[in-house]
Amino acid sequence: MVMFEQPEEEDGMEEENTFEVTEAIPDVELFEYKTSTSSIHVLSGAWIAYSHVDFSGNQYILEKGFYNNCADWGSQDTRICSVQPILLAPCDGSKMRKEVILYSQPDFQGECHIFDHNQEAVPEKLQTKSCKVSGGSWVFYEDKQYSGNLYVLSDGEYPNLTSMGCSPDCTIRSFKAVPMTFSVPSISLFGLECLEGREITTDTEIVSMVEEGFNNHILSVRVNRGCWVICEHSNYRGRQFLLEPIEITNWPKFSSLETVGSMFPVRQKRQFFRVKNKERGHFMSIQGGVEEVKSGRVVVTPEVEPMSDIWFYQNGFIKNKLSQTMSLQVMGNVEPASKAVLWTETRQPIQTWTAQMSGLITSLTFPGMVLDVKGGKTYDKDHVVIMPESEERPSQQWEIELL
Incomplete structure (x- = not known):
């Protein structure tokens, strides 16, 4: 990119100084360029300009195009002290990229925080109002250390708390990736405690237990294979429970739920x-x-x-x-x-x-x-x-x- 130096008033008739940049510059003054910039022409790539040296201070993202003045790049003054190109991170090719992006405002606005690993405690100042999920399914909790009400989200974009399945006043305080498994999902529901009574076994989601003709009063559960999410109400609403292979001999005691509304296996993209x-x-x-x-x-x-x-x-x-x-x-x-x-x-x-x-x-x-x-x-x-x-x-x- 080419940066055009802001000329001083007494030297306004002189030809303005230009600075052609092809690499990261921690301090523009080291290259005999003043810290006041009138305009910028980005010829290729994407760049970040900083208000202070050593890539600090306010940041301005510059994509290909011409910026006539500081307002064009989102600043109230012309001060730019350091710049660097945005480069693709090297990929080792051995791992699938798992990532959660949390936003402090709906519709992916406000402060943005990117996480690529489990978080036992989300920073208190981060109030999640929307998020993006990639690289598999993640489970979000209302309390720290993976406790409290939970919500399972697969790959996708969730512009608000409602789309995440959360209540409007929900807070996300911890989250972790759902473990990768290679199995045909299977779950069995029983009408009596201790895995007895009438049995319902399925390998696919059930949107509504009642509407699909099943008795929704379940007293025990066995997850045979895969990871399953059991929901309190139909259409995957209400409280959720993420279950890996397990036998639950007393479901009401385990979940505090009188009925089961819907359920689905955690699907994983082909890897x-x-x-x-x-x-x-x-x-x-x-x-x-x-x-x-x-x-x-x-x-x-x-x-x-x-x-x-x-x-x-x-x-x-x-x-x-x-x-x-x-x-x-x-x-x-x-x-x-x-x-x-x-x-x-x-x-x-x-x-x-x-x-x-x-x-x-x-x-x-x-x-x-x-x-x-x-x-x-x-x-x-x-x-x-x-x-x-x-x-x-x-x-x-x-x-x-x-x-």
């Missing part, structure tokens, strides 16, 4: 990831045949073909980026050390899986069986196999790395 075997230190990948849409051997080796070690989770299937129509399956008789392959999804029975960010990758189709690496000294020692869950086999421990 690409690599799967590392903790014992081997190598990533799970496929070998051969996928381009011909036949099958692919699933192995854990240091040598991988391009993109063959990139996976994603979809409706219970573990799928590889190289083939959208195939998924991780076990061929033949399902017995200890049966090999895992990439195979067409039309095969029966449908084979689905559940996994955490760190730990076991468990079969939902064959209870008690988990992914493992065959091991030994034979030619197929690197093959991924299915085995009964065993604490004595460290090769059953996996780590998922988001891309």
Whole structure:
């Protein structure tokens, strides 16, 4: 950008001094430029101008264009002492960006605070009136240390407290990210205490228990898989409860609610990831045949073909980026050390899986069986196999790395 120096009155007839800027300048006077600027021409990029040296004081964001006077860039005087370009932060490519942006006024106005990690205590001076959420779902609490009434928000923009599900006088005092899980959601509701009586099991949201024909007087709850939000009233209104896999034998005592109005599983956007075997230190990948849409051997080796070690989770299937129509399956008789392959999804029975960010990758189709690496000294020692869950086999421990 080019900065035009404000000429002094007695030198008004002289040619004005210009300063072409291509990098961060902590003090413009070091370059023989006065701190009074009449106009600015931003040729490319975006910049921040500061009223004091060393990037301090009032800030003015300058985008591409011409600024005739200080009012154009939002200042009441011409003082600019330091400037710097706005640069893209380097991305390490290994983590999904999770972020919460809180605003002190509705419609994303007022003071803005950006957070990329859990907050046990939001600063007292920050009164949240609107927010933006990215990188998954977050749960907001009315009290510090993740306590009090809560509100679960997924990716999106919330211009006011009502859109967040909050009351007009609500205060947000802590929040945290909902943990990433790879599972087919499932929840069971029971008409009696201790998980007895008439059972309602669902894997999808229920907008209104009454309107969809269910008894809303629930006495016990079991979350089988995934994360669920249970709401006091229909249409996801009223008090909310975020539940990970758990058994609640007395729901009214746990929640202080007489009825359940609605519920929904916390949905997560598709995420690409690599799967590392903790014992081997190598990533799970496929070998051969996928381009011909036949099958692919699933192995854990240091040598991988391009993109063959990139996976994603979809409706219970573990799928590889190289083939959208195939998924991780076990061929033949399902017995200890049966090999895992990439195979067409039309095969029966449908084979689905559940996994955490760190730990076991468990079969939902064959209870008690988990992914493992065959091991030994034979030619197929690197093959991924299915085995009964065993604490004595460290090769059953996996780590998922988001891309």
